[in-house]
Amino acid sequence: MPPHGRWVDREAGPVVRPYALTGGRTDPVGDTVLDLIAVVAACGPAPVPTDSPGLSPEHRKLIGLCQLPATVADVAADTALPLGVVRVLLADLIQQGRITVLPRRAAASQASPDLLKEVLDGLRSL
Amino acid sequence: MGSAPFDAAAAAGLLTPFKILVAGGFGVGKTTLVSVISEIRPLRTEEAFTRVSTGVDDLTGVRGKATTTVAMDFGRITMGRLALYLFGTPGQDRFWFMWDDLSYGALGAVVLADTRRLTDCFPAVDYFERRQLPFIVAVNVFDGSRHYDPEDVRIALDLEPQIPTVLCDARQRSSVKQVLITLVEHVLVSATAGGDSRASDGPSAARRPGAADLPA
Numbered sequence: 001m002p003p004h005g006r007w008v009d010r011e012a013g014p015v016v017r018p019y020a021l022t023g024g025r026t027d028p029v030g031d032t033v034l035d036l037i038a039v040v041a042a043c044g045p046a047p048v049p050t051d052s053p054g055l056s057p058e059h060r061k062l063i064g065l066c067q068l069p070a071t072v073a074d075v076a077a078d079t080a081l082p083l084g085v086v087r088v089l090l091a092d093l094i095q096q097g098r099i100t101v102l103p104r105r106a107a108a109s110q111a112s113p114d115l116l117k118e119v120l121d122g123l124r125s126l
Numbered sequence: 127m128g129s130a131p132f133d134a135a136a137a138a139g140l141l142t143p144f145k146i147l148v149a150g151g152f153g154v155g156k157t158t159l160v161s162v163i164s165e166i167r168p169l170r171t172e173e174a175f176t177r178v179s180t181g182v183d184d185l186t187g188v189r190g191k192a193t194t195t196v197a198m199d200f201g202r203i204t205m206g207r208l209a210l211y212l213f214g215t216p217g218q219d220r221f222w223f224m225w226d227d228l229s230y231g232a233l234g235a236v237v238l239a240d241t242r243r244l245t246d247c248f249p250a251v252d253y254f255e256r257r258q259l260p261f262i263v264a265v266n267v268f269d270g271s272r273h274y275d276p277e278d279v280r281i282a283l284d285l286e287p288q289i290p291t292v293l294c295d296a297r298q299r300s301s302v303k304q305v306l307i308t309l310v311e312h313v314l315v316s317a318t319a320g321g322d323s324r325a326s327d328g329p330s331a332a333r334r335p336g337a338a339d340l341p342a
Contacts, residue, residue, distance in 0.1 A: 037143040071143050077167040084172050116314045122205030123307050
């Protein structure tokens, strides 16, 4: 990681402005902003045929990355695309029924004492 | 589509993600803390320069750009079916827009403090008190910096008595592990106390910079 935690120039990624990949859209469809640790999974196999309507190469890549359930943050880290772009693209795929958001066992903010104790045990055994 | 339906419930059992935030001023050691205990990964986010950034870190070379890509501290600790995600909250004022996003659904937060620049963690403390998100203060003890009594730090930061304040060395895995354990224990106490031990109701009195003066 560069000093100051900032990527510039080549390290900043593709020359294409990130939101060009979303057709300029900066807000996801349906006004659903996915939580960073929401778990998403593909509803079908990869690779998706390249002639599938409404799918960009990035969309298809995301479907490939979601063959196993993964958090939005992990998926974004795998693509090297900015988080905001990944959220827009994932929202497209959710709307198309190609990706689903898995129900969470518990909202972390309302985690049960049992679950918290499980986290504690896990940390202690690190 | 048209494939076998995904067994969502079963899959969800594979991974139960939790999120902990690591906040504090610029250069306080957040990156060090996250990387010493977790599998760290690059996560990029877009930053729009809507305001002129002055008085923060060096912007030479990026002046004039409307947006730039910044890296967030992001780490994952996998513990069986639990996955603990650590997110470093950006230290500079111009990243405030990201905090609500980061703190949504979080288990709690660690506010990392540097006794040489204690005022730097005021915004984080104020933010988590307002959000009523359980947090602890971990004082990063740098080499050569004076060792303070955590109690002095609590007084200087005007913290509620139930908020744990600990010393740590962000470079030491065992120390960081203890910080996380202290936080989750605090979350557990807060949860079982029905929220009584969380931040007091209403916004706290504004912190005065003078309050951060540690005893010489």
